[in-house]
Amino acid sequence: MAMLRLEEVRVAYGKVQALWGVSLEVGESEIVALVGANGAGKTTTLKTVSGLLRAQSGSIVFEGERLDALSPGEIVRRGIVHVPEGRKLFPEMTVFDNLLMGGYLAAPLARRQRLDRVFAVFPRLQERMRQLAGTLSGGEQQMLAIGRGLMAGPRLLMLDEPSLGLAPILVEEMFRVVGEINRDRVTVLLVEQNTQHALALAHRGVVMESGRVAIAGRSRDLLADETVRKAYLGL
Amino acid sequence: METLIQSLVSGVLTGSLYAMIGVGLTVVFGVMRIINMAHGDLVMLGMYGAFWAHVGARVDPFLSIVVWMPLMFLFGMAIHRFLLRKVVLGGELNTLLYTAGLSLFIANLALFVWTGDYRTIKLSYAVMPLRPFDIAVPIPLAISFGLAIVITVALYWLLARTDMGRAIRATSQDAEAAALMGVNVERTATITFGLGTALAGGAGVLLAPSLYLYPTVGEILVAKCFVIVVLGGLGSVPGAIAGGILLGIIESLGAVYVSVAYKDLIGFVIFLLVLLLRPAGLFGVGKS
Amino acid sequence: MRLPLALGVLAALAVAAPAIAQDTLKIGAPQPMTGPDAPFGDKFKKAYGLAAEEINAAGGINGRKLEVIIDDHQAKNPLAATVAEKLITQQKVLVLTGGRASGQAVEIASVAQRLKTPYMVDHPSADIITAKGFEWVFRNNPTGSIYPMAFNNFISEVPGAMPKSTAVVYDNTVFGKTIANSAMTFLKSRNVPIVADEAYPVNSLDFKPVMTKVKATNPDYLLLIAVATTDAILLTRHAKEIGVTPRAIVGFGGGFGVEDFAKELSQLADNVYSSAAWSGNPNDAATQAFYNKFHAKYGIYPKEHEVEGYAAIYIIADALKRATLTGKIEEDREAVRQALLKTELTTVFGKLKFGNWAGPLGDQYTNQNIYSPEHSVLAQWRGGKLLNVWPKANAEVAYVFPDPTLKR
Amino acid sequence: MTRGLVALAIVALFAVPWLVTNTFFMHLAIMVLMWTALGAAWNLLGGFAGQVSFGHAAFLGVGAYATMIFHLKLGLAPWYGLVLGGVIGALVSLPIGFICFRLRGPYFSLATLAVAEIIRIIAINWETLTDGPVGMLITTLPELRVLGQPVDWESKTPFYVMIATIVVAVIGATWAITRLRFGAYLLAIREDPDSAEAVGIDTVRTNVTALALSAFFTALTGGFYAIYFRYIDPDAVFSIALSVEMVFIAVVGGLATAAGPLIGAVFLVTLAEVFRERFQVWHLIFYGLFMMLTIRYLPEGIWGRIGLLLGRRG
Secondary structure, three states, rough: OOOEEEEEEEEOOOOEEEEEEEEEEEEEEEEEEEEEEOOOOOHHHHHHEEEEEEEOEEEEEHHHHHHHOHHHHHHHHHHEEEEOOOOOOOOOOEHHHHHHHHHOOHHHHHHHHHHHHHHHHHHHHHHHHOOEEEHHOOHHHHHHHHHHHHHHHOOOEEOOOOOOOHHHHHHHHHHHHHHHHHOOOEEEEOOOOOOOHHHHOOHHHHHHHEEEEEEEEEHHHHHHHHHHHHHHHHH | HHHHHHHHHHHHHHHHHHHHHHHHHHHHHHHHHHOOOHHHHHHHHHHHHHHHHHHHOOOOOOOOOHHHHHHHHHHHHHHHHHHHHHHHHOOOOHHHHHHHHHHHHHHHHHHHHHHOEEEOOOOOOOOOEEEEHHHEEEEHHHHHHHHHHHHHHHHHHHHHHHHEEEEHHHHHHHHHHHHHOOOHHHHHHHHHHHHHHHHHHHHHHHOOOOOOOOEOHHHHHHHHHHHHHHHOOOHHHHHHHHHHHHHHHHHHHHHHHHHHHHHHHHHOOOOOOOOHHOOOOOOOOOOO | OHHHHHHHHHHHHHHOOOOOOOEEEEEEEEOOOOOOHHHHHHHOOOOHHHHHHHHHHOEEOOOOOOEEEEOOOOOHHHHHHHHHHHHHHOOOOOOEEEOOOHHHOOOOOOHHHHHHHHHEEEOOOOOOHOOOOOOOOOEEEOOOOOOOOHHHHHHHHHHOOOOOOOOOOOOEEEEHHHHHHHHHHHHOOOOEEEEEEEEEOOOOOHHHHHHHHHHHHHHHHHEHHHHHHHHHHHHHHHHHHOOOOOOEEEEOOOHOHHHHHHHHHHHHOOOEEEEEEOOOOOOOHHHHHHHHHHHHOOOOOOHHOOOOOOOOOOHHHHHHOOOOOOOOOHHHHHHHHHHOOOEEEEOEEEEEEEEEEOOOOOOOEEEEEEHHHHHEEEEEEEEEEEEEOOOHOOOOOOOOOHHOOOOO | OOHHHHHHHHHHHHHHHHHHOOHHHHHHHHHHHHHHHHHHHHHHHHHHOOOOOOOOOHHHHHHHHHHHHHHHHHHHHHHHHHHEEEEEEHHHHHHHHHHOOOOOOHHHHHHHHHHHHHHHHHHHHHHHHHHHHHOOEEEOOOEEEEOOOOOOOOOOHHHHHHHHHHHHHHHHHHHHHOOOHHHHHHHHHHOOOOHHHOOOOOHHHHHHHHHHHHHHHHHHHHHHHHHHHEEEEEHOOHHHHHHHHHHHHHHHHHHOOOOOOHHHHHHHHHHHHHHHHHHHHHHHHHHHHHHHHHHHHOOOOOOHHHHHHHHHHH
């Protein structure tokens, strides 16, 4: 039984159709990599799940409950957390305040516990607690974005391009952290340009092309399939 | 020397009230990206509040602030909820003109209800000013100055230390990200508009004993508001505080050392220079 | 295509205009009834109302009723022209009065001149209104440059009163500018140094900076000129708060003479001089009677504006009575103009005869009251009452000079 | 067909003085056309380039003062001053444009407001040039002969013809812009200034051109104001309220449309007059309310909405 299921989801920006009927599933405690070229509809898919965009038709079901009519806040309350592309931190707030914003809906006690956990995963953030988020380095900002996401206590964490713009050594670190988070039984839906790396980490992969799902399957199989590699993954 | 100190003191005292008006405008701009042309009229309502408390209920005008700020908060929320919410979606120009219409509406309704008579509040304990070191410090202005500081500190605490304040700041920096954190952006906007209105009303209450009031006084104040918030950087609270005090000092020094006739000109020229050279405001943290 | 439609709408409006009985004689009065100047419009409305009521009760104009039609110009110049035009061409008024502020009055005068309708100015004081050769424009009240005459006489005639130095603070309007120029021209001719010459924007809200500057020049006299009552009050309050200590503070403009001035300033108003167009001699029986009638009807005591408005209606009524009216509007207007030219009358405002003469700054006036210089009075606030102190003939009490409250 | 209608409209426009004898209606018609010209001139910049100026009173005032100063101080007949005033308005707009167009959105609007206030304060205080707050008054207009006939300045007809000509010119300019590449540039800048720049449109130069054109027509109308009312003072011709009214007329009529400002002006001038007549003290309250309702329910303007309805039907 899938934790999150999208069926025939169609989304448009004004007159421009972005998703043409996307169906996909994410299982409990899985890492699913959502890959594909620029403009394939990966970010749009995440935004639709998190309620920033509204689907024209189709359904989004999370643990048996329809999400399509809920506000972003209500979706966060259900345990779906979206760490957006480009991090979207609050640049003029401190690292600490950014993390507190991540736990905006959480009770004070839960907030304190999660803060400890985030600092355990990212000790650097604790060092920089009083610094303004806008003054952090790129890697630190990405850590903060993920840390902020964890503060909401996600059961499904959606990461949009977490490795974008990071030095290779930090990319390694990022994927290590994602794996670590997943070991705490957090389901991860990962959008990545770094296809090879993402599929290597993920249990399953979904390849998107021009607003549609092109192919989906176990990531090991996708990586092994020569035609898939050539046609969709550009490897 | 005495002249210089006197002008600086006058400038800072008046500036503290400008700052409070500016802060109200700037938080609203931060969250909603709108420039509220009716802000001066909300100040005017606060001034009448103080006046009626004094004349009608025989309450000290400064004391009446504890009633008027919460009331203005609710009034502001109602304005946003029932009037502005849908208009904001139509874009900046529409909102600007809409609030210009609102300004005309409020001012002329006030004119109808209260007539255009000029009114002043006379405080029995404040006829002559204090004179520490031979510098004149009018008592009502000194009290306003103190209260403005208290209110500003309270606002700072609200914005820095509470969830509500963090949500307001977060929304103003990145509304989409704030929504992803579970912030109800629309409700935050409503609360922020209430807050801005309360600050405008509070500033009005504090201004009333030092100035005079009439229904269209907002026209004069609104132009000053723009200068203040731009000096400090649109959307920045500390900027608006600094901008307000700076404008008070510019006006005071300009009138003394240049000419009263040109003091507003100096304000506008500095305003233009800041817009062009430092669009993020003189004090750095605002966004361009 | 669209224009005829619009004109149709306009025509419908005109047809809907309120019908007025044929046998009334109509006076048009553009006044600010809304907008920032609305309180002044209201003063004139009351004054016109009382005068018209009295005249009609006493038999009207040779049996015909007098009607004053007030139309709102919101203190906007173009609208003043629109309103004047409408009163003349739509309402078919015989004569205009009112205007309130000089800017609007100039527009009205210009329209009246073009459309050949007499305009009896009751309050606007800019010299330009009667200094441009408009033969259809008449003025009862003094021009701005005549305002300081009582003050000029006071400092010339009272021994030791000639200022050693003077600070002049005035609003940047026609009113403030004209009076300041007139006062300063006179002072300069007596070699009095002007140590501060400061023009402030009207409704400045904060005069502490100006007064700080004035204080640094330590003037012997402080002249304050304000078109707005509130500015008059704040100027005085801030001067005293900052601690300017001249021998005398002299205010010019209606604001320095109204009750509010003393009410708001209480002891701060004491000994401040007001040099005004009209300060009313309360000992005069006619003035007393007018005061009481006005108070009985409206519950307030009249001041400069009400007196001017009230007098204006009587001046017009007097001309209408003497004019031979035929019912042809153009000819009647000319007849009224001719009658006004021959006016010789004493109203509650004072003596009146229109004439062409030269003002103190060299302006050539047409149809300006030749008694205007005599109307200028210097009064002083004493314990909440404004009492005439100069010229001697009009004095109710002896002047207090120098002002003892200003010395520390 | 369309061309025929336009020609008919122009003929109808110029026929008005011979059909309407009531001088007050003529006065209102002149007011309508004056506001049309101002709204349309503002629209050239605000509607097409999307640059919302809150300082257009500056150009109106400059045009009015130029006309007056040339006439009263230099003895130049005011109709020459009117054209010169237009040119001066355009010249004044150039430095303003180069300064203000470095800013976008609300910052641009605030900058134009500040510039207009600065010019107003200068006009009040520069007495040797402007006579300061006393203002400038023309008592009689000099004699002018057209086709050998002396013009009767006491009638409304010459003023009507003058302002109708300005209106035809500015609406014609608007219409022309919608057909030219220049208009496409302006719209591109309005929609997305960054992309416009990316495809090689010089946004500052394009905007400055639009501003100069807009300022020219505004100043021209300002010159007309001076001649028609024969009296100006700084607070009357440089007021912020005037700037806001120009914006409002363009918005009520329909942004970036040729006919919109005419509709807006007809609507607002008549409405203001009706409200003033009927509601007395209430009229500005209603006017404010009307402004709010229009923007809330007709954000695309009256003509814009008609266009949408027609477009949908066709």
